[in-house]
Amino acid sequence: MLGLMEFNYDFSLKKYNTFGIEERCDGFIQVNSEESLLEAIKHNPFNRVFVLGQGSNILLTQKISGLCIHIGMKGISLVSETDEEVIVEAMAGENWHQLVVWSLEQGYGGLENLALIPGNVGTAPIQNIGAYGVELKDIFVSCTALDLNSLTTKTFDVTEVGFGYRNSIFKTKAKGKYIITRVRFRLTKRNHRLHTQYGAIKNALAAKEPNPKNIAEAVIGIRKSKLPDPKELGNSGSFFKNPVIKKTHFEKLQTDYPELPFYVQENGDYKIPAGWLIEFMGFKGYRINDAGVHSKQALVLVNHGSASGKEILALANEIQNKVFETFHIQLETEVNIL
Numbered sequence: 001m002l003g004l005m006e007f008n009y010d011f012s013l014k015k016y017n018t019f020g021i022e023e024r025c026d027g028f029i030q031v032n033s034e035e036s037l038l039e040a041i042k043h044n045p046f047n048r049v050f051v052l053g054q055g056s057n058i059l060l061t062q063k064i065s066g067l068c069i070h071i072g073m074k075g076i077s078l079v080s081e082t083d084e085e086v087i088v089e090a091m092a093g094e095n096w097h098q099l100v101v102w103s104l105e106q107g108y109g110g111l112e113n114l115a116l117i118p119g120n121v122g123t124a125p126i127q128n129i130g131a132y133g134v135e136l137k138d139i140f141v142s143c144t145a146l147d148l149n150s151l152t153t154k155t156f157d158v159t160e161v162g163f164g165y166r167n168s169i170f171k172t173k174a175k176g177k178y179i180i181t182r183v184r185f186r187l188t189k190r191n192h193r194l195h196t197q198y199g200a201i202k203n204a205l206a207a208k209e210p211n212p213k214n215i216a217e218a219v220i221g222i223r224k225s226k227l228p229d230p231k232e233l234g235n236s237g238s239f240f241k242n243p244v245i246k247k248t249h250f251e252k253l254q255t256d257y258p259e260l261p262f263y264v265q266e267n268g269d270y271k272i273p274a275g276w277l278i279e280f281m282g283f284k285g286y287r288i289n290d291a292g293v294h295s296k297q298a299l300v301l302v303n304h305g306s307a308s309g310k311e312i313l314a315l316a317n318e319i320q321n322k323v324f325e326t327f328h329i330q331l332e333t334e335v336n337i338l
Helices: 034-042 096-105 121-127 199-205 212-226 247-256 274-280 309-327
Strands: 008-012 024-031 049-052 064-071 076-081 085-091 140-147 153-157 178-188 234-238 291-293 300-303
Touching: 024 034, 034 064, 034 140, 034 178, 064 178, 085 121, 096 121, 096 212, 121 178, 199 212, 274 309, 291 309, 300 309
Parallel strands: 024 064, 049 064
Antiparallel strands: 008 024, 076 085, 085 178, 140 153, 140 178, 234 300, 291 300
């Protein structure tokens, strides 16, 4: 049983968010097993719970009220396999990129396009993380989560999670009701379904054989060339979602801005790169005090040192307003604002 002495009170979260924002929480505890997670909730001295993984997709703008639970559960295991594929289970506290590296070392395919995405396994389904033509839903089997109301576990399959673009049930009607503790993935052993349609990957592969390992290396190289290391420059990766607009809206914009890049969606809508819109408005490399826009990738907002969450949010709002005034496109944040 956990005693109250094991909780940390009025705790700084500066080292627990990749923006490096100095905000605090009422209480803090790290849990390394599902049993300790349950005990922490049962003995929570506060009225609410806030779950924290790697802190790679949040912007803290105020003190977190209640108990902050840092998920530290580790472990990767093979659930089942056939000649063609495997089912792998990873605990929520596993680093996402380390899971990708592990899968490649085993010769498995499916995660290579998602290499170097910051965060932990447990937060990946919430956001339906994605990159270079692949989303988590494409390899997701199920996840196990603790129901904070009944304190029982529930398993969600791919249909129950309700995946959308950077979205899931855990961001909508189930938000704040569950804590994901483990996730299962379906990966290939051979006949890999490779995704190399993005030009940057094609160029990076060049004379190399298109296989999971080489694709992952290409993705890692691309991401490192564009995205700053949070250990060196505070950030949470892509701050905004790429907006999706209707064909009529796109055609009007294309008339005014023929250089506008786009990706046609299966339903006939058009996805527009948010980074291009932001850069077009002159924000690339822009800075107000220590809150800024990355000089190499306009989609990334950065903390140059001592920016507050509110200052970064004010910059984000300014970008949203300018983009809307020009393109009539409302940029939505990919990062969770707290």
